[in-house]
Amino acid sequence: MKITNIRIITPYKDFLGTIEIERGIIRRVIEGKEEGEDMKGLIAVPGLIDIHTHGIGGYDFTSWNSEEEFLNNLTKMKEEYIKHGVTTFLPTTVTLPKEVLLEACKAVGKVQDDSIPGMHLEGPFISEKYAGAQDIRYIRAPDLSEVKQCMELSRNKVKTITLAPEKGLEFIDSLVALGIHVSIGHTDADYEIASRAFLLGADRTTHIFNAMRPLHHRDPGVILATINFSPFVEVIPDFIHVDKELIKFLIKVVGEDRLVSVTDSIMAAGLGDGEYSLGKMSITVKGGRALTKFGKLAGSTLTMDKAFVNLASLAGLQAAVKMTSYNPARAIGLSDRGVIMPGKRADLVLLDEKLRIVKVFVKGEEVEVSKY
Structure with missing residues (x-):
């Protein structure tokens, strides 16, 4: 052809x-x-690539009652992603009870579709203080045996784990040795701890500015450490999670070669306002904003084609291609696509x-x- x-x-x-x-x-x-x-x-x-997404079109990666239902949901999700130009995606979990997380990993291990090359565990080894919309009841200390179980059950398809490095810097080396990309996020890390995390092998930051210690001129924290050291930096370009002027600043300072556009989308993506869920948590979408009952942002309703348009409006088509295809592929080691x-x-x-x-x-x- x-x-x-x-x-x-x-x-x-x-x-x-x-x-x-x-x-x-x-x-x-x-x-x-x-x-x-x-x-x-x-x-x-190139086909768009979303390496941090929880759901779309009424389907949620962590809401299912059987393996058969999970696999059916994933098929339907793929159809919805393709409508928005996404040809590769990583289903992303939230912080879950151990037995539920292991079930999700086992189900992903059954998937034989290289458009779904793996999964992203957003937790459970995160900060209670910056849990965001995640359920703090299931946050736990880093556990290498649990991660190894996840890898075994998923057939080595755990591509990324979001980790709060203050929970244990020594854990990063163990994850990297397993071939897992460590993304720093949902964290109260200060500048020193975050910097050390990147020097130890963490290679990404989960949705910069969101669910992390804020930047302060006397406490630069994880945000400045990210700008200085993180090989790749996730950003949610819906102009809700991060103001568009700040995204323009990131493109200028961090550079279009390091920024990775993600949606962090929930099941409401592609749908209208209403009542939805994220894992076990109820979410209300109003005016395109996904909120918990406490008013916290809970993922997004962003789709990647809209992210592409938003980024192109700020930096042009070539930069948008880098941030929605080329960089996401590189960030998880997919050398066969994204360009x-x-x-x-x-x-x-x-x-x-x-x-x-x-x-x-x-x-x-x-x-x-x-x-x-």
Whole structure:
């Protein structure tokens, strides 16, 4: 298959060209028009990648009663993500009782779909003070044996664990040795502890500014340590969790090569206002804001295509591609996707001039995208 006469956005260049696909892989990317399916007026970007999401379209990763229901929910979730241009995602847990977390890991181990390459455990080894919408009853001390059980049951699909480093800096080395990406978050860490965490191998920060010790001129804390040392930095670009002017500041200071757009979405994403849940917690969505009964933000209703549009409005298309595809792939070690270039998976999203999704390809196969 060959698509041509299309504007191609890569982290390196923005040009009119041709993409040739063979057996699910991009074989050629060249400038200029050739024989093929003419895509005049459309824009090609890599499939979007969400490495921190709890749910979408009425489905929640941690609300199910059987393994069969879980697998069915995941299939439905994938369909919803694709509508929004997401071709790879990491289902993300919240802090749960140990037995429920192990069940979730076991269920992920049954998934045979490389669009779902693993999972993200957001907890349970986090700070009670900065738990956010998570249930503090299930927060616990770092436990390597529990993590090893999670890895075994998931068939080594635990890609990321969000950790409060003040709970135990020595734990970071053990997680890294297991091949897990450690993301610092839901934390009361001061600057020294957070800095040491990154130097010990933590390579990401979970949704910067949210659920962490705030920045103060006499107490720079985890936020300045993140800006100085974190290889990758998650941000939720819904302009609710973080003001758009501050996101512009992050793009300037942290740089578009380190920022990772995530949605932190809950089951309400893609739906309207109403009553929903996150794990075992009741959530009310009003005006697009997801809130607990105490008024705390509880995940988001953001979808990744909207995140892309928001970031493009601040920094342009190439920067948006980096933050929604290229950087998320690198942040979890997926070297086969996230960029339009030869040898990569043919996961593509075609947009119109207003950045609305027109077509989605997963491994070179067009997927039906219904209007929503």
